[in-house]
Amino acid sequence: MLLGPSLTLSAILFAIGVAGVLIRRNVIVVFMCVELMLNAVNLTFVALSRAHGLDGQVFVFFVMTVAAAEAAVGLAIILAMFRHDQSIDLRQVNLLKG
Amino acid sequence: MELPVFYVLAAAIVVSALLCITRRNPISAAMWLVATMLALGFLFVTLGAEFIGIIQVLVYAGAIMVLFLFVIMLLSLRGAPSDMRRWPAWVLALALAGTLTLQLLALGRYSPERLAIEYSGAPTAEPDSVFHGAAMLQSQVASHGVVGAMAQPLFSTYLIPFELTSILLLAAIVGAVVLAKRRL
Numbered sequence: 001m002l003l004g005p006s007l008t009l010s011a012i013l014f015a016i017g018v019a020g021v022l023i024r025r026n027v028i029v030v031f032m033c034v035e036l037m038l039n040a041v042n043l044t045f046v047a048l049s050r051a052h053g054l055d056g057q058v059f060v061f062f063v064m065t066v067a068a069a070e071a072a073v074g075l076a077i078i079l080a081m082f083r084h085d086q087s088i089d090l091r092q093v094n095l096l097k098g
Numbered sequence: 099m100e101l102p103v104f105y106v107l108a109a110a111i112v113v114s115a116l117l118c119i120t121r122r123n124p125i126s127a128a129m130w131l132v133a134t135m136l137a138l139g140f141l142f143v144t145l146g147a148e149f150i151g152i153i154q155v156l157v158y159a160g161a162i163m164v165l166f167l168f169v170i171m172l173l174s175l176r177g178a179p180s181d182m183r184r185w186p187a188w189v190l191a192l193a194l195a196g197t198l199t200l201q202l203l204a205l206g207r208y209s210p211e212r213l214a215i216e217y218s219g220a221p222t223a224e225p226d227s228v229f230h231g232a233a234m235l236q237s238q239v240a241s242h243g244v245v246g247a248m249a250q251p252l253f254s255t256y257l258i259p260f261e262l263t264s265i266l267l268l269a270a271i272v273g274a275v276v277l278a279k280r281r282l
Binding site: 002003004005006007008009010011012013014015016017018019020022023024025026028029031032033035036039042043044046047049050051052053054055057058060061062064065066067068069070071072073075076077078079080082083088089 | 190
């Protein structure tokens with residue numbers, strides 16, 4: 001049975017994604033780390049769908065659709081941000097800072 | 099046979115994910131992310147989700163990552179200084195990721211057997227007799243095939259969410275075009 005190891009792997013993968021978000025300043029790389037976290041959750045769904053039926057896989061399908069939409073809108077925002085101040089460094093994004 | 103394949107793929111996933119978050123060049127980070135997603139797709143096939151595995155390779159490793167690479171190349175960030183944060187962020191990241199791993203490792207202790215016993219209230223219970231999902235999955239795959247078994251719930255139980263995702267995708271397309279437009 002691969003259920004336990006799969007869930008452990010998804011835990012590690014999610015933590016790697018969180019660490020990536022915290023240590024990088026490049027918006028695109030931070031965005032890629034968010035995709036990594038989504039993938040870790042997908043792995044959980046797939047692993048559990050083996051024991052509890054197909055609904056988990058249907059959910060992964062929906063997560064992928066939402067991730068695709070998110071990537072398209074997010075990358076458009078990054079493009080607009082780069083056009084605004086010629087940088088995609090997260091330190092430059094401080095317009096709302098008090 | 100399953101277990102060695104699983105461990106090889108798991109090692110590949112963890113190593114390429116670590117390389118992805120530590121490479122300085124955004125392009126190599128993206129390529130390592132592609133490697134992670136590809137290995138994850140193989141892992142889904144190993145776990146019996148063939149359709150999801152193929153979709154993972156097509157949509158994630160294919161479409162979404164090509165979009166990322168396009169944007170990275172469009173922005174031409176060559177010669178940009180390293181985007182790694184300084185050491186306080188590393189300490190914070192290690193502490194937070196470590197705590198999160200420890201908490202999420204509790205997931206690894208999950209077993210259908212224990213849940214079946216708690217759910218049915220009987221002192222001993224077989225998970226297959228309490229939860230019928232696994233048996234139903236096998237019978238549906240046997241009668242409809244891998245893709246057909248997935249289509250059945252998608253177009254009956256989950257029809258409304260399915261239609262909603264199409265609206266979401268439409269909104270995302272319009273939003274992306276509007277945001278990326280130079281002048282409105």
